[in-house]
Every structure is written in structure tokens, then in C-alpha cells.
Amino acid sequence: MTQPATPEFLATLEAALPPVTLRARREGELEDPRGRHHGQAATVARPGTVEEVATILRLCNAAGVGVVPLGGGTGLVLGQVAYEGPAPVVLSLERMTRIRGVYPEENVIVAEAGAILASVQEAAVEADRLFPLSLGAEGSCRLGGNLSTNAGGLNVLRYGNARELCLGIEAVLPDGQIFHGLKRLRKDNTGYDLRNLLIGAEGTLGVITAAAMRLYPRPEQEAAAVLAVPSPAAALQLLNLAQGIAGEGISAFELISGVGLDFLAEKMPDLRQPFDVPPEWSVLIDLGVSGGADPAEMLAHLFEHAFEAGLVTDGVIAQSETQRQDFWAMRESIPEGNKRVGSISSHDISIPLSRIAEFIPDGVARLAELGDVRVNAFGHLGDGNLHYNVFPAKGRDRSDYENIRAEVKRVVHDLVAAYDGSFSAEHGVGRLKAEDLERYGDPAKLSAMRAIKAALDPKGIMNPGAVLRG
Structure with a gap:
């Protein structure tokens, strides 16, 4: 359990950082995009350098104060919304937006974690290259969040997820150590792959501060x-x-x-x-x-x-x-x-390609047993990722279905498991699906994840409550 951020701690944090670093939360800043949950923050830290991130994590770790990394705030699984426990320090990457270098001859771009995805794309175009990661939220989501959730998007079929596009990262570990892994190499077999461990960890093992990403010919x-x-x-x-x-x-x-x-x-x-x-x-x-x-x-x-x-x-x-x-x-x-209609429950799933045609109507039939609903199944068919969202019958409101919302989710996710799929294809686990991870996750994998978490973050300060509960 993390500790409250006392006035004395906040004063120490403020004294250790440049004057512009700490601020109060903005109205609506820590709400999830669907409007169901509202986060909390003892303060919002806005570091401008990796050294400032290291200072923040070192002091928070010493005091046992939780840290919740914040990118563009577009995540849909509450990874950036801490609504339980002591109010954490929210660490916003909004000031770390620099494109540190573009190397067309290497097909590499190096950008800080706070860079807006669209800005990274534009920097690639200026070098007559393509950065293929493309999401609906690319005008506001940030590169660090894309990597922390291993974002997919529209071009995974050809170019892969964010993980496949990343060559190296710079990151700060929970105790404040800086991991200098920002290499532009295709081959680097020098021990454990911390890059891929931190990618997809949703801020629970450290904070990604910059990344070297692959580019492609246009x-x-x-x-x-x-x-x-x-x-x-x-x-x-x-x-x-x-x-x-x-x-x-x-x-x-x-x-x-x-x-x-x-x-x-x-x-x-x-x-x-x-x-x-x-x-x-x-x-x-x-x-x-x-x-x-x-x-x-x-x-x-x-x-x-x-x-x-x-x-x-x-x-x-x-x-x-x-x-x-x-x-x-x-x-x-x-x-x-979808948002304007208002879903009862939304699901980001992946299914083996050969079973998708069977899964879609099977799910519709099982959901019909719960009530009169509509299913909007759409998404990235080429890589097996469906957004399988359940909506009220025409003329009704999602509030009419509040009593079955949890059951709708359970029916869909149970069926996904039966089809040997995944309940989280590209959005991550966050806090919203942490219980699902416990229910559907492989026991050996969960045991290894907890051991890694305990080794790197023994005080549990990094994004407490996200991915692994307790």
C-alpha cells in the first residue's frame, strides 16, 4: 500500500525541482474518456528532462508515494486514472515533447515520450519517411503512452504493434535509476531485454522517457x-x-x-x-x-x-x-x-482469424439471452483484433441496462477465453481489466509478473492498482 503525499513530502519535492514543474490538476484532466471514473492527484509533476523524472521517482520511492504516469489521457482501461487509495503524484510527460533526432539513412526517429503521435508522424514525413503507427487518437495521444500500452491501431497487419516499431528506450526505474537503452540498433543481444519488459507494462515498472522508433520508406x-x-x-x-x-x-x-x-x-x-x-x-x-x-x-x-x-x-x-x-x-x-449512442459495455478483443466468423454470431446469440441489445463488431480484421461493443436497443439508453453491464462483459470475455482469444488486444489492462487478468491470465505468467514487479518496484509505487491488483 502506498503512502499519502504529506505536505512535508510535497514541499521536499517542490524544492528539488524547477519552479514550473509542479501544478494542480486541471478540471477534467484525470477523467477517463468514457466519463465513468474520476482520478485523483496530490500534485501533477511536469518534468522537462529525464533527470527531473529520476528525481521525482527517487523521492517518491523513498517516501512510498504512488506515481501515475500520464500521457495524452486517451487510454480506455483506466491506466491513467487512479481513483482508489492515497492520492498519487501524477507524472505528466506534457513538457517532454522534443524530437531528438531523425536519421533517414537509418530509418530511425528518436522522440521523447511526451511527443504527440501526429507530431512524430509529421517529423517522419519531413524526412520523406513513414512512421506507420496510426490511431484514431493520434492528434492527442503521446508516444510514451503508445509504448506503455503496446498500442496497435490501423497498420498492425503490415508494420506490427508499437513494440515491433521500437528499437530502444530511455526510461527511469522506480528507484530513480536511469536506463540508458536509447540505441538505434537492430541487433543487440546483451542480456535481458528491458526494452520489451517496459513496453506494454503500462507504467507499472518505470517511466519511458524517450524512444528510438523505426521509420519506413513512404x-x-x-x-x-x-x-x-x-x-x-x-x-x-x-x-x-x-x-x-x-x-x-x-x-x-x-x-x-x-x-x-x-x-x-x-x-x-x-x-x-x-x-x-x-x-x-x-x-x-x-x-x-x-x-x-x-x-x-x-x-x-x-x-x-x-x-x-x-x-x-x-x-x-x-x-x-x-x-x-x-x-x-x-x-x-x-x-x-459509438460514444454518442452510449455503449453498455465495450470490449477490445482478439480472436484467432479462422474462428472470428464463428465468434461474432455466437456472441450475439449469447448476449440476446441477457436482453434486447445491439452489437457493433468492427476493427482490425487483418490482425484478428475486434472491438466488440454492446449497445442498447434503438430508443433505449445505456442506463436502462446498468443492472446487466457486468454480466455483459463477463459473457463476452468468457466466450473470448473459450475461443482461445485475448480480452485485451491493444488497449491494455489498466485498472478496468485487472480483475479480468486474474480470472483469465495464465497462473505461471501471473506469478512471473508479480516476481518482476516485486524485484523492480518492491514498494509498489509505480501506477498502483494498474495491471496487477494488490
Whole structure:
């Protein structure tokens, strides 16, 4: 159990740091994006250097005061929202935003953990390179949070999660030691991989302060299409066909439910959709190729073969970059449409690809036993990651279902476990899913995780209550 931050401790912390470092929390700053929980903070620390982060952690560790790292605040599993126990020091990376270096000849960018993801992307473009990590929240989420949750997003099929994009990190351990692992190497077999241990740890083992990230050549041509499919099973067959035609040129392959499109039509009617009547299922496929290949021709070839095979019933191929961006605006607006409708329970899951077509209707049938609900299943079909969100029946409000909300989550996550999937595909565990980790986690893994936590953070100051409870 962490200790309260006494006035004497806060005075010591303030005296050890530059005058601009500590501030009070801002209104709404520590609320989760869904508005269900409100966090607390004894103070908000805004270090500007890795040395200042080290000072904060060293003093907090000595006093047993909890530390909750804060990036962009966009996380959906309460990893940044400490609402129980003594009020912690919230450590915001908002001042550590520098791009420390871009190395086009190495295809590497080095950025501080507080850098906004979109800013990292823009710095790569200025060097005629691509930083492929792309999320709906990229205009406000920060690189450190992306790494701490091992964020996925839209391009995992081609480029991998944040973990696969990271070559090295600089971090501060719970006792204030600085880990100087900010290397730009593809090969470095010098003992335990602390980089990958800290990535995905959600701030429970230390604070990532900077990272060396992979860049890629920018594709010479890009194209996108939205294709109506009769079922998720057909969408998976279409993915296999597309991989045969375009290979690694496929950057994204997104499954879109008609339920989600209906939500957009209802709540965001000015948003342009590719079909006059939303199909029950569709996919958004995006290609990026070089070497003289024409991605639009590839998509036309794909549509022709898929139509003949009965895998697609209709489709629109973007005729301009503007139309391609319109397709993506539709896809990236689906979470906002969901938010405006108001979910009963939302689930970030992954399922083995070959079982997704079976899982989706199985889950719908089991949820129907609990009440009249709608399911919006959408997401990154290419890598097996679905956002399987449950909503009230039309004309009803999510508050009407408060009595079954926990049961809805349990039904979905139990089914995910039965299908040998994961209840947390890309959002992390945080505090929201810590109980799920205990229920579904492998006992040997949990034992090893607790041993690692005890070794690196024996006082339990780092993000207390997140990932591992107690």
C-alpha cells in the first residue's frame, strides 16, 4: 500500500525541482474518456528532462508515494486514472515533447515520450519517411503512452504493434535509476531485454522517457476501397485473396459492421458514406506500393475476382486521395458514433482469424439471452483484433441496462477465453481489466509478473492498482 503525499513530502519535492514543474490538476484532466471514473492527484509533476523524472521517482520511492504516469489521457482501461487509495503524484510527460533526432539513412526517429503521435508522424514525413503507427487518437495521444500500452491501431497487419516499431528506450526505474537503452540498433543481444519488459507494462515498472522508433520508406502510391461483403466469413476469404494479389502492399484491412454505419447515419448524418444503403458488412482495404505498381488496378483486379467468387456484392474504389481520406474519416469516426449512442459495455478483443466468423454470431446469440441489445463488431480484421461493443436497443439508453453491464462483459470475455482469444488486444489492462487478468491470465505468467514487479518496484509505487491488483 502506498503512502499519502504529506505536505512535508510535497514541499521536499517542490524544492528539488524547477519552479514550473509542479501544478494542480486541471478540471477534467484525470477523467477517463468514457466519463465513468474520476482520478485523483496530490500534485501533477511536469518534468522537462529525464533527470527531473529520476528525481521525482527517487523521492517518491523513498517516501512510498504512488506515481501515475500520464500521457495524452486517451487510454480506455483506466491506466491513467487512479481513483482508489492515497492520492498519487501524477507524472505528466506534457513538457517532454522534443524530437531528438531523425536519421533517414537509418530509418530511425528518436522522440521523447511526451511527443504527440501526429507530431512524430509529421517529423517522419519531413524526412520523406513513414512512421506507420496510426490511431484514431493520434492528434492527442503521446508516444510514451503508445509504448506503455503496446498500442496497435490501423497498420498492425503490415508494420506490427508499437513494440515491433521500437528499437530502444530511455526510461527511469522506480528507484530513480536511469536506463540508458536509447540505441538505434537492430541487433543487440546483451542480456535481458528491458526494452520489451517496459513496453506494454503500462507504467507499472518505470517511466519511458524517450524512444528510438523505426521509420519506413513512404509508399509511392496509395489506394483504398470499401467493399460490401455478405458475411465476416467472406471478409476473411477476401483477405486471403487480397494477400495473394497485393502481398505486403496491404497496409490495413478493416471490418465494418452495418450497425456502426447506422450509428454514424443517426448521430453524424453529415459524414459522407460510400453506400447509399449501408451494407450489413463491409471492409475497408488500404494499399501502399512502390516500384511502379498501381494499387488502384490491384483493387480493381481484387474486386473482379472477389465478385465472381461471391465474396463481395458491391464496392467503391477511391478515385482520388480526397475520397480515400473520406473512407478513412468514416472508419475513424465509428468510435465517436459509438460514444454518442452510449455503449453498455465495450470490449477490445482478439480472436484467432479462422474462428472470428464463428465468434461474432455466437456472441450475439449469447448476449440476446441477457436482453434486447445491439452489437457493433468492427476493427482490425487483418490482425484478428475486434472491438466488440454492446449497445442498447434503438430508443433505449445505456442506463436502462446498468443492472446487466457486468454480466455483459463477463459473457463476452468468457466466450473470448473459450475461443482461445485475448480480452485485451491493444488497449491494455489498466485498472478496468485487472480483475479480468486474474480470472483469465495464465497462473505461471501471473506469478512471473508479480516476481518482476516485486524485484523492480518492491514498494509498489509505480501506477498502483494498474495491471496487477494488490
